[in-house]
Amino acid sequence: MSICLNYKPEVLVSTEGLTNEQWLEYRRLGIGGSDAAAVMGLSPFCTMRDLYYDKCGIQAVMEEEESNWVAKQVGHRLEDLVAEIFSVKTGLKVYPVRKMFKHPLFPFMLADVDFFIDFGDGRTGILECKTTNYNCQNKWANDSVPVNYEYQGRHYMAVMNLDEVYFACLYGNNENEFIIRHMERDLDMEEDLIAEEANFWKEYVQKKIEPPYIEKPDLVLESIRRHYGPAEKDSETVKLSPKHLQSVNQYLNWKEQRAEAEKEVKRLEEEMKKSYLDIVEELGPNCTGKISSGNKEYMISYNPMYRVSIDKKALERLKIQRPDIYDDYVSVSESRRFSVKIKEAA
Incomplete structure (x- = not known):
C-alpha cells in the first residue's frame, strides 16, 4: 500500500454543543487517535479486545473508576491552559476547531484534535495537550513521547494530512514544569498504522469477530475481569477442554x-x-x-x-x-488467584 497524499480531511460532525453521550456515539463510528495504540497492542490502558467491545457497543473501553476520574477531569479542564502556555513559550498561534474529522480514503479513521497550530508561513500543525503528575514526567525523558501518545499523533497526522504534531504536557503548577515535544510525519510508520487499523476495523469490528489478546498478561486479566464482572463463588465447576x-x-x-x-x-x-x-x-x-x-x-x-x-x-x-464507621471507611476490592491442584481421577 502506497500512501496517497492528495486529499483533504472530511468533516464527520461539528462537536459544538454535542453531549458527551452523542460524542461517544460518533467516536464508535470509527477509530480515533486515542484508540490507535490499542489497535497496535501498545496501549497501557486497554486491550484491542476492549476497543472492539467499545466499538460494537458491548462495553465501554474503560470504566469510570473512582481512582482516575479526577485525573481525567484535570486533563480535560486544563487543555486550554496547556495550549496557552505552549503559545506563550513558542510564540506560535494555536486555535481549536470544534469538529470531528474523518479520512476521505479510510473513512474508519477519525480525528478530534485538541488544537491546531498556525506556524505563520502557511503551514498548519497539530497540538496535543496533556497533563501528568510530577512522578510520571520520566515517561517523557530523553526527548521521548509515550508510545500511546506517539500513535495518537501519527493517527491525527494521517487523517488531517499534516506533517507536524507538537505535544505539550504540564506536570506541575508553573510554566517551568512543562514539556514540549515535536514529532514529524513518518510515512512508513503511517502505512503500517493504517494497515493495522484497516485490519482491525474490517476483520474484527465489521465482521463482529473478537480480536485475540496480544497484550501484557496483567492488562489482559483486567480486560477479562471488566468484561465478565465479579467472581461468582457459588457457581458450578466449569468442565474445561483438554486443549488447556x-x-x-x-x-x-x-x-x-x-x-x-x-x-x-x-x-x-x-x-x-x-x-x-x-x-x-x-x-x-x-x-x-x-x-x-x-x-x-x-x-x-x-x-x-x-x-x-x-x-x-x-x-x-x-x-x-460500629457498622456505620466500617461502611464509611472500609472498601473491598477484588483480585483473583490462579492455582492448580492435581489429583487422581475417580
Missing part, C-alpha cells in the same frame, strides 16, 4: 522455577543480613553512620519503618460494633 493441558503444564513448570528462584533470593537475603550484623551492633539505637576510606565516604543508614494496619479480627469487631 499444555497451558496448565506450562504454568506448573514456571511455578516450580519461581519456587527455586525464591529459595535463592531468600538465601541471598540471609547472606546480606549476615554481612551487616556487626555494623548494626555498633550503631546501636542510632540510625546513621559513615565510613571514610581514601577519597570515598560510605553513608550507612538503618532507619525504622512503621506500618499502620488493622488485623482481621479487629476489622471483624469493627464491622459488628
Whole structure:
C-alpha cells in the first residue's frame, strides 16, 4: 500500500454543543487517535479486545473508576491552559476547531484534535495537550513521547494530512514544569498504522469477530475481569477442554522455577543480613553512620519503618460494633488467584 497524499480531511460532525453521550456515539463510528495504540497492542490502558467491545457497543473501553476520574477531569479542564502556555513559550498561534474529522480514503479513521497550530508561513500543525503528575514526567525523558501518545499523533497526522504534531504536557503548577515535544510525519510508520487499523476495523469490528489478546498478561486479566464482572463463588465447576493441558503444564513448570528462584533470593537475603550484623551492633539505637576510606565516604543508614494496619479480627469487631464507621471507611476490592491442584481421577 502506497500512501496517497492528495486529499483533504472530511468533516464527520461539528462537536459544538454535542453531549458527551452523542460524542461517544460518533467516536464508535470509527477509530480515533486515542484508540490507535490499542489497535497496535501498545496501549497501557486497554486491550484491542476492549476497543472492539467499545466499538460494537458491548462495553465501554474503560470504566469510570473512582481512582482516575479526577485525573481525567484535570486533563480535560486544563487543555486550554496547556495550549496557552505552549503559545506563550513558542510564540506560535494555536486555535481549536470544534469538529470531528474523518479520512476521505479510510473513512474508519477519525480525528478530534485538541488544537491546531498556525506556524505563520502557511503551514498548519497539530497540538496535543496533556497533563501528568510530577512522578510520571520520566515517561517523557530523553526527548521521548509515550508510545500511546506517539500513535495518537501519527493517527491525527494521517487523517488531517499534516506533517507536524507538537505535544505539550504540564506536570506541575508553573510554566517551568512543562514539556514540549515535536514529532514529524513518518510515512512508513503511517502505512503500517493504517494497515493495522484497516485490519482491525474490517476483520474484527465489521465482521463482529473478537480480536485475540496480544497484550501484557496483567492488562489482559483486567480486560477479562471488566468484561465478565465479579467472581461468582457459588457457581458450578466449569468442565474445561483438554486443549488447556499444555497451558496448565506450562504454568506448573514456571511455578516450580519461581519456587527455586525464591529459595535463592531468600538465601541471598540471609547472606546480606549476615554481612551487616556487626555494623548494626555498633550503631546501636542510632540510625546513621559513615565510613571514610581514601577519597570515598560510605553513608550507612538503618532507619525504622512503621506500618499502620488493622488485623482481621479487629476489622471483624469493627464491622459488628460500629457498622456505620466500617461502611464509611472500609472498601473491598477484588483480585483473583490462579492455582492448580492435581489429583487422581475417580
